[in-house]
Amino acid sequence: MSAGGDGGDEQAVPAILFDGRSARRHEIAIGRDAGDLLIVHETGAIERIALAALERQGSGPWGDRLVRPDQPGWRLDIPGGLPTALAAALPAPHRYGRWIDRMGLGRAAVAFAAISAALVGVVLTAPQWLGPLVPLPVERRIGEALVGDLASATCHTPAGDAALAKLMASVDLPGQAPVRAQVLKVGMINAAALPGNRVVLFSGLFDEMKDPDAVAGVVAHELGHARKRHVMQALLRELGLSVVLAGTSGAVPVQLAKVTGLRYSREAEGEADAFARDRLSAAAISPAATGAFFAKAAKEEPAGPWMVMLASHPASADRAKAFGGAVDRSRRYRPALSPAEWQALSRMCDEDKRVRPLLDF
Numbered sequence: 001m002s003a004g005g006d007g008g009d010e011q012a013v014p015a016i017l018f019d020g021r022s023a024r025r026h027e028i029a030i031g032r033d034a035g036d037l038l039i040v041h042e043t044g045a046i047e048r049i050a051l052a053a054l055e056r057q058g059s060g061p062w063g064d065r066l067v068r069p070d071q072p073g074w075r076l077d078i079p080g081g082l083p084t085a086l087a088a089a090l091p092a093p094h095r096y097g098r099w100i101d102r103m104g105l106g107r108a109a110v111a112f113a114a115i116s117a118a119l120v121g122v123v124l125t126a127p128q129w130l131g132p133l134v135p136l137p138v139e140r141r142i143g144e145a146l147v148g149d150l151a152s153a154t155c156h157t158p159a160g161d162a163a164l165a166k167l168m169a170s171v172d173l174p175g176q177a178p179v180r181a182q183v184l185k186v187g188m189i190n191a192a193a194l195p196g197n198r199v200v201l202f203s204g205l206f207d208e209m210k211d212p213d214a215v216a217g218v219v220a221h222e223l224g225h226a227r228k229r230h231v232m233q234a235l236l237r238e239l240g241l242s243v244v245l246a247g248t249s250g251a252v253p254v255q256l257a258k259v260t261g262l263r264y265s266r267e268a269e270g271e272a273d274a275f276a277r278d279r280l281s282a283a284a285i286s287p288a289a290t291g292a293f294f295a296k297a298a299k300e301e302p303a304g305p306w307m308v309m310l311a312s313h314p315a316s317a318d319r320a321k322a323f324g325g326a327v328d329r330s331r332r333y334r335p336a337l338s339p340a341e342w343q344a345l346s347r348m349c350d351e352d353k354r355v356r357p358l359l360d361f
């Protein structure tokens with residue numbers, strides 16, 4: 001496209017459009033016609049937007065970025081950079097942080113997805129406070145974009161699903177939006193919280209854990225990360241906002257391994273462990289088995305199969321002591337699952353003939 005008219009002297013350049021209505025990226029071309037930006041859509045349709053309605057929002061790995069203050073979520077990335085004459089015709093570049101001043105922090109956080117790029121500078125220095133402010137639906141979308149739904153690797157049997165649901169319900173906080181739990185066919189000892197209220201258990205965990213009470217403790221710990229909103233925090237700190245958001249557009253594939261290997265701060269781990277002990281106590285499940293599990297890990301680490309899980313967690317000996325010490329000898333505990341339920345849960349991935357193991361680790 002060659003845009004005519006006065007001042008329309010530039011060739012069309014390729015750009016990526018996010019229209020703010022869906023997470024989908026549109027590969028389009030842009031040009032200029034007098035005071036308007038022309039957008040040539042994939043369908044061939046041409047859209048005109050007054051240059052005065054656009055704001056330049058700095059540049060980064062995505063190239064130069066234009067946004068529309070009147071349309072949250074709308075953004076245009078020009079990987080090859082803005083053509084010089086078009087850049088000169090645009091309103092002055094936008095300074096990072098100005099929106100936050102204008103909107104107040106609370107509203108800025110709610111508009112997180114929309115004004116993401118404006119927040120980059122702030123977020124990279126402050127994931128601790130920003131992570132928990134990311135609205136859950138946004139976090140859920142980010143999670144789905146980063147790791148997908150993992151359906152083909154998720155083990156299912158009717159009895160196994162029921163046992164997992166019972167375990168989750170017994171240790172989770174009552175009256176909250178549900179956390180989705182999945183058992184994945186992965187031959188490693190690990191469990192992790194994923195963005196958007198999800199918890200995954202690797203089937204390798206069941207080869208090592210012989211007691212449903214210990215699985216309840218590990219699940220409760222991951223639930224703690226989810227309920228305390230630690231996941232976005234760690235994701236932002238470890239991967240950076242640009243990667244996290246690029247993930248939502250499908251531009252940068254982030255492997256499940258990266259997300260399940262997230263490191264939390266020592267403080268967050270302590271909170272998740274405290275949450276786990278509280279929830280086990282509320283469910284009348286003894287913390288003894290969880291303590292014994294960590295004691296065994298402490299003896300064997302950092303050898304072989306433990307590596308993955310322990311690399312991202314605090315010293316097992318301390319955790320063994322904290323869980324073991326939380327046992328109340330005067331209390332009557334109940335098993336987290338019946339023997340039949342435990343059998344169904346721990347053998348679920350062997351019995352599900354349809355599931356495909358995850359190998360991309």
Ligand SMILES: [Zn+2]
Nearest residue numbers: 264269272313
């Ligand atoms: Zn943890």
